[in-house]
Amino acid sequence: MILHNYDLFENCYRVRLVASCAEVALELINVDAFPGTEEKSPEYLKLNPMGRLPILEDNALVLRNLSAVLIYVAEQDIDKRFIPDEAKDRARMMDWLGFACDDLAVAVQARAVALLDAAGDVAELRAQARALFRILDDHLTRQSLRGENFVAGDVPSLADLALFPAFALSRDFNLDHDEFPALRLWARRIRLLPGFITMPGIPDYH
Amino acid sequence: MTQTVEVLSQWVPIALSNMIESGTSAGVVAKGAEIVVWRDSSGVAHAWEDRCPHRGMKMSFGFVRGDHITCLYHGWEYDQSGTCQYIPAHPEVEVPKSICVARYGVAEAGGLIWAQLPLGSSESSFAGLPAMEGVKSVYIDASDATVLAVLRKQGCADGDVANVVILERDGATMTIGIQPISSAQCALHITVPEGCAGDVRESILDWSEELRRSIEELEVVT
Numbered sequence: 001m002i003l004h005n006y007d008l009f010e011n012c013y014r015v016r017l018v019a020s021c022a023e024v025a026l027e028l029i030n031v032d033a034f035p036g037t038e039e040k041s042p043e044y045l046k047l048n049p050m051g052r053l054p055i056l057e058d059n060a061l062v063l064r065n066l067s068a069v070l071i072y073v074a075e076q077d078i079d080k081r082f083i084p085d086e087a088k089d090r091a092r093m094m095d096w097l098g099f100a101c102d103d104l105a106v107a108v109q110a111r112a113v114a115l116l117d118a119a120g121d122v123a124e125l126r127a128q129a130r131a132l133f134r135i136l137d138d139h140l141t142r143q144s145l146r147g148e149n150f151v152a153g154d155v156p157s158l159a160d161l162a163l164f165p166a167f168a169l170s171r172d173f174n175l176d177h178d179e180f181p182a183l184r185l186w187a188r189r190i191r192l193l194p195g196f197i198t199m200p201g202i203p204d205y206h
Numbered sequence: 207m208t209q210t211v212e213v214l215s216q217w218v219p220i221a222l223s224n225m226i227e228s229g230t231s232a233g234v235v236a237k238g239a240e241i242v243v244w245r246d247s248s249g250v251a252h253a254w255e256d257r258c259p260h261r262g263m264k265m266s267f268g269f270v271r272g273d274h275i276t277c278l279y280h281g282w283e284y285d286q287s288g289t290c291q292y293i294p295a296h297p298e299v300e301v302p303k304s305i306c307v308a309r310y311g312v313a314e315a316g317g318l319i320w321a322q323l324p325l326g327s328s329e330s331s332f333a334g335l336p337a338m339e340g341v342k343s344v345y346i347d348a349s350d351a352t353v354l355a356v357l358r359k360q361g362c363a364d365g366d367v368a369n370v371v372i373l374e375r376d377g378a379t380m381t382i383g384i385q386p387i388s389s390a391q392c393a394l395h396i397t398v399p400e401g402c403a404g405d406v407r408e409s410i411l412d413w414s415e416e417l418r419r420s421i422e423e424l425e426v427v428t
């Protein structure tokens with residue numbers, strides 16, 4: 001399985017993080033995305049006409065949608081740790097996976113504007129990301145009241161792994177962690193998962 | 207008789223006790239002061255100026271290792287007294303005892319961590335409070351005066367110490383620590399008596415989210 005990767009892109013890190021925690025081997029092909037914009041070169045546009053990373057290739061299969069990529073990687077886990085079996089549990093997980101991949105795209109964009117010269121209004125994007133972090137913090141407070149330590153249950157799921165990078169990287173676009181105590185505790189639990197890896201911008205405390 | 211000029215000091219709640227686990231740190235702002243609150247591996251809470259003596263970076267970005275907190279930037283390590291013990295770039299050098307982080311008076315009572323403001327206040331012990339359990343810290347984009355006025359309309363009473371109010375709701379007695387952050391922001395640290403039922407706590411969460419929403423809508427209009 002090949003991941004067309006750029007180390008500083010949050011969405012590429014999400015795939016690497018899931019693969020590492022799920023013990024799935026990925027072959028990385030590093031793309032000169034910044035400042036080279038290689039993902040928009042004619043060769044790469046053939047793989048993904050949207051001109052975006054990550055792209056996952058498994059023989060003839062080419063995936064470009066973030067949640068499709070994450071699900072496919074997590075499915076390769078021989079222990080199937082991160083995708084619940086039961087329909088209701090899986091649906092709960094998918095609900096937050098959608099939040100991570102769709103709604104939180106504003107946080108990815110805020111960071112891209114702040115660090116990687118992308119176009120956009122960083123103050124507006126930051127405000128939107130903050131509102132979403134509040135929703136997540138409120139949700140995690142309820143979860144722990146119900147005895148559940150993770151977003152979609154009492155065990156970590158794909159949704160938790162997909163959500164973690166946006167929070168962990170938010171200081172890159174000047175959104176601090178002060179206001180989100182429940183998110184801080186949850187992020188610490190994610191850090192303790194076997195296979196957890198960091199990326200530039202996420203300090204490794206060891 | 208010596209005469210000293212006493213700085214008017216006060217104790218301000220800066221976090222719920224259960225939100226600062228052993229071995230973790232967090233940045234907080236109280237009345238404009240940037241503070242790092244951290245708990246060492248033996249469970250003792252500390253509140254220091256959020257500023258590393260080396261180059262002034264935030265200590266709250268760092269991490270706790272045993273009884274020390276380490277700055278993220280160049281790894282300077284400080285013990286519980288705030289004294290620098292180790293400089294990774296110069297491991298052979300004995301660190302001068304004068305390299306210290308400024309510390310706030312800190313107390314833990316009523317399910318809350320308290321800091322004594324301002325920095326350099328003469329140490330005074332904090333009045334004891336009954337044991338309570340933290341439910342949630344709610345951060346609101348409005349001044350503490352605005353939020354307090356709304357809570358008074360809902361019937362809250364002053365607590366036994368400053369920066370605390372008591373509010374009865376849905377059969378629960380909440381004790382709420384108020385942390386003024388800036389003229390545009392404050393935090394409410396909501397606690398309930400130990401053994402308070404789960405459904406009551408859930409209704410408190412509903413109430414707190416609604417409170418935040420209604421106050422912030424009001425702030426936008428005015």
Ligand code: FES
Pocket residue numbers: 258259260261262263277278279280281282
């Ligand atoms: S700024 Fe803290 S070690 Fe350099």
